[in-house]
Amino acid sequence: DAKTTQPPSMDCAEGRAANLPCNHSTISGNEYVYWYRQIHSQGPQYIIHGLKNNETNEMASLIITEDRKSSTLILPHATLRDTAVYYCIDENSGGYQKVTFGTGTKLQVIP
Amino acid sequence: EPEVTQTPSHQVTQMGQEVILRCVPISNHLYFYWYRQILGQKVEFLVSFYNNEISEKSEIFDDQFSVERPDGSNFTLKIRSTKLEDSAMYFCASSEWGDRNEKLFFGSGTQLSVL
Numbered sequence: 001d002a003k004t005t006q007p008p009s010m011d012c013a014e015g016r017a018a019n020l021p022c023n024h025s026t027i028s029g030n031e032y033v034y035w036y037r038q039i040h041s042q043g044p045q046y047i048i049h050g051l052k053n054n055e056t057n058e059m060a061s062l063i064i065t066e067d068r069k070s071s072t073l074i075l076p077h078a079t080l081r082d083t084a085v086y087y088c089i090d091e092n093s094g095g096y097q098k099v100t101f102g103t104g105t106k107l108q109v110i111p
Numbered sequence: 112e113p114e115v116t117q118t119p120s121h122q123v124t125q126m127g128q129e130v131i132l133r134c135v136p137i138s139n140h141l142y143f144y145w146y147r148q149i150l151g152q153k154v155e156f157l158v159s160f161y162n163n164e165i166s167e168k169s170e171i172f173d174d175q176f177s178v179e180r181p182d183g184s185n186f187t188l189k190i191r192s193t194k195l196e197d198s199a200m201y202f203c204a205s206s207e208w209g210d211r212n213e214k215l216f217f218g219s220g221t222q223l224s225v226l
Contacts (some may be wrong), residue, residue, distance in 0.1 A: 027114060032211060032212060034214070035226045036215075038154070041148075041200060041220070042219055042220070043204075043217030043218050043219050043220050044146075044154060044204075044215075044217045045217065046166070046214040046215060046216065049212075049214065051212075075170075091211060098144075098156055098159060099156070099215055100156060101146075101153050101154040101155070102153065102226070103153060
């Protein structure tokens with residue numbers, strides 16, 4: 001099972017930054033942290049991943065604490081289309097890439 | 112952007128019937144996956160596939176399930192004798208490599224309803 005902890009739900013005003021926290025206190029030194037999202041029963045969508053350094057792409061930023069036990073996904077200007085379930089995934093190192101989804105955070109962007 | 116394509120989008124079948132769910136992964140990807148999501152529940156890993164072999168499978172993926180890459184483009188999931196509890200959304204995914212530093216691309220899913 002997923003070894004991360006996320007709040008079950010969050011609200012964010014449209015146009016504001018959405019900051020989604022995740023605890024991954026059991027993460028080991030070489031395990032990545034991945035973020036995916038699922039918009040209303042569509043297929044999950046990759047957002048971003050990182051190991052130690054903060055990462056940014058066209059979708060979001062990922063801030064990883066120095067001890068790597070927690071991270072925050074930042075959507076800088078949330079839109080209504082960002083309403084989704086966001087999954088923080090502590091890599092399951094099984095030899096082959098396998099994403100193990102937990103229950104995630106349901107982000108509701110409010111007009 | 113390239114995408115994973117799944118057909119059909121909806122499949123209705125009678126209990127005990129065989130179904131085949133089809134997927135066309137992204138063309139240069141080498142690793143393929145099936146997941147499922149029962150309504151209101153988590154997305155669950157079923158199986159991963161590379162080089163015409165199953166790489167890993169979950170407890171859900173029992174003898175009723177099989178996967179195949181029948182040609183250079185399709186990747187299929189077969190359920191031999193469907194049960195009511197097989198009703199779910201089935202997602203196919205692919206990745207370029209099987210490395211840990213890798214991202215999965217998911218299709219939009221096939222909603223399977225077993226009556």
